[in-house]
Amino acid sequence: MFRKRQSFSVLTCLLISGLLATxxxxxxKRESGTANNQAGNAAQGQEEILIGVIPAQGGxxxxxxxxxxADVLAAxxxxxxTAEVYPDYNGVVEAMGAGKVQMAYLGPLTxxxxxxxxxxxxxxxxxxxxxxxxxxxxxxxxxSPYASLEDVVANAGDVRFAFGDINSTSGSLIPxxxxxxxxxxxxxxEHQFASVTYTGDHTATALAIQNRQQDVGAxxxxxxxxxxxQGKVDGKKIKKIWQSEELFQYPWAVVNTFSDEDIASIREAxxxxxxxxxxxxxxxASGFAEASDEDYAAIRQAAIEDGRLKxxx
Numbered sequence: 001m002f003r004k005r006q007s008f009s010v011l012t013c014l015l016i017s018g019l020l021a022t023x024x025x026x027x028x029k030r031e032s033g034t035a036n037n038q039a040g041n042a043a044q045g046q047e048e049i050l051i052g053v054i055p056a057q058g059g060x061x062x063x064x065x066x067x068x069x070a071d072v073l074a075a076x077x078x079x080x081x082t083a084e085v086y087p088d089y090n091g092v093v094e095a096m097g098a099g100k101v102q103m104a105y106l107g108p109l110t111x112x113x114x115x116x117x118x119x120x121x122x123x124x125x126x127x128x129x130x131x132x133x134x135x136x137x138x139x140x141x142x143x144s145p146y147a148s149l150e151d152v153v154a155n156a157g158d159v160r161f162a163f164g165d166i167n168s169t170s171g172s173l174i175p176x177x178x179x180x181x182x183x184x185x186x187x188x189x190e191h192q193f194a195s196v197t198y199t200g201d202h203t204a205t206a207l208a209i210q211n212r213q214q215d216v217g218a219x220x221x222x223x224x225x226x227x228x229x230q231g232k233v234d235g236k237k238i239k240k241i242w243q244s245e246e247l248f249q250y251p252w253a254v255v256n257t258f259s260d261e262d263i264a265s266i267r268e269a270x271x272x273x274x275x276x277x278x279x280x281x282x283x284x285a286s287g288f289a290e291a292s293d294e295d296y297a298a299i300r301q302a303a304i305e306d307g308r309l310k311x312x313x
Contacts, residue, residue, distance in 0.1 A: 049073070051083040052092040052101035054110060056168075056250070056283070057223055058203045065281020066105075069273070076269035077262060088200065089167035096120055096255060103254045103266075105282065108299040109169040109308070111251045115293060116309055122251035123263050124270050125291035126282050128222045132249045132289055135221040136170035138242035139209050144216075149178060149242040152216050156184040156192040162214035163198050164205050169299060171202060174244045175218035177306055206233045216241070222249075226284030248295045250282070 051073075053066050066083035074081040084101075086092045089110045095101040097118045106114060114120045125132050140146050145155075152159055164171020179185035184192040197214060199205045202223040208214040210233050221243070228235035252270070254263065270288040279285040303309040 048080040048082065049077070049102045050100065051081065052095050052104040053083055053085045054089045054092050054105060054107055054165075055085055055087060055201050056107065056220065057227075057281070058201045061203060062281045065275075065278045068275055068278050069270075069281075072269055072273060072275075072278070073266060076265050089165045093117070093167075096253075099255075101255075102258070103252065105250060105252055107165075107167065107169045107250055108248060108296055109173045109303055110167050111253055112296050112300045112303055112309065113167075114253060115296075119256045120253040121256065122253050122291045122293055122296065124252040124267055124288050125249040125295070126285035127287045127289055128249065128283060129286055132291070132295075133246040134170065134249055134283070135247060136174040136244040137219050137221050137224055137240050138175060138216055139206070139219055139224065139238050140216050140241050141209060141212055142237050142239045144239070144241075146216060147239075147241055149182070152241070153179075153182045153184050157194060158215075159193050160195045160197070160213075160215045161185075161191075161193045162205050162208050162217040163196070164202055164218060164220075165200055166198050168202075168220070169247060170220040170244070171205065171218050172198070173299075173302060173306055173308070174247065175242075177302060178242075178244070180306075203227060203232065206238065210234060210237050220283065222283035222285075226280070229284060230280070248291075248299065251291050251296065252288075 051066065051070055053062055055062065062085050063083075066085055070081040070083040086095065089107060092101060092104050092106060093110050093114045096104055096114055104114070104120070111120075111122060115122075128134055138149060138152065146152050146159070163176070166172050176185060185196070188196045188198065199208055199217070202220050205214075205217040205219045206224055206227050209217045227233045252266075254266070267290055271290075273279065273288060279287070300309065304311050
């Protein structure tokens with residue numbers, strides 16, 4: 001009886017070993033085939049491109065236009081292109097650094113940070129009324145007693161102040177520098193205002209001012225004007241009380257593995273876009289134009305001044 005049981009056990013082990021060897025062999029073949037397919041796709045330039053988009057106007061507002069842009073670029077490049085609007089500005093920068101995003105729509109500040117950290121390069125920017133510039137505005141309810149930056153500073157203790165995203169150029173960096181120079185603001189925890197809030201995007205800031213949830217807000221001029229044009233905020237209920245100097249518009253940036261040919265194709269495709277859904281998603285743009293890293297020298301200097309970037313030795 002013992003010998004029969006022993007024989008049965010041996011046969012069972014042999015059978016299991018054979019099945020495992022076959023399964024492993026098939027898995028190796030599948031993995032090898034997948035790797036070969038991926039290598040072949042890469043060699044043919046067929047790898048997918050994921051575009052990361054900062055939520056400058058709010059994710060829901062930008063997603064349809066971003067998807068249409070992805071379709072335009074997919075047709076031009078002959079490969080799959082998808083777009084994702086991230087929940088915050090810094091998330092797009094980190095996604096580029098992690099290799100999850102190959103092309104991104106960034107604010108000027110997030111661009112210079114991404115360039116310094118991960119070597120990404122600006123290739124395209126948006127135009128507003130034919131020009132690649134915009135401003136930081138301070139806005140307030142139309143009947144507000146505050147009519148200037150000086151009024152805001154003089155009455156800081158009574159002012160509920162709203163920035164946009166903490167990494168926004170026009171919604172945080174530029175107005176923040178002005179308020180620091182005036183001596184009423186250092187950080188969200190250290191300031192002379194009644195309160196300091198970061199709303200997360202320009203639409204939220206405009207609505208907070210319109211609905212009197214905040215007294216003064218920092219906002220992108222192009223996005224604000226587009227919100228008024230689209231009727232999403234009531235321009236009669238809001239007034240501009242301060243304007244910065246010209247800021248170079250938001251860049252589209254790519255990781256440094258993009259070929260010159262692909263960059264030229266992207267530029268060509270984007271300069272030909274006239275779809276109102278795409279243009280409207282990006283601050284009511286009138287079109288797109290070429291850009292380069294040198295265009296953001298002033299923003300880089302402002303980020304260094306604010307302690308967000310270290311000066312190069």
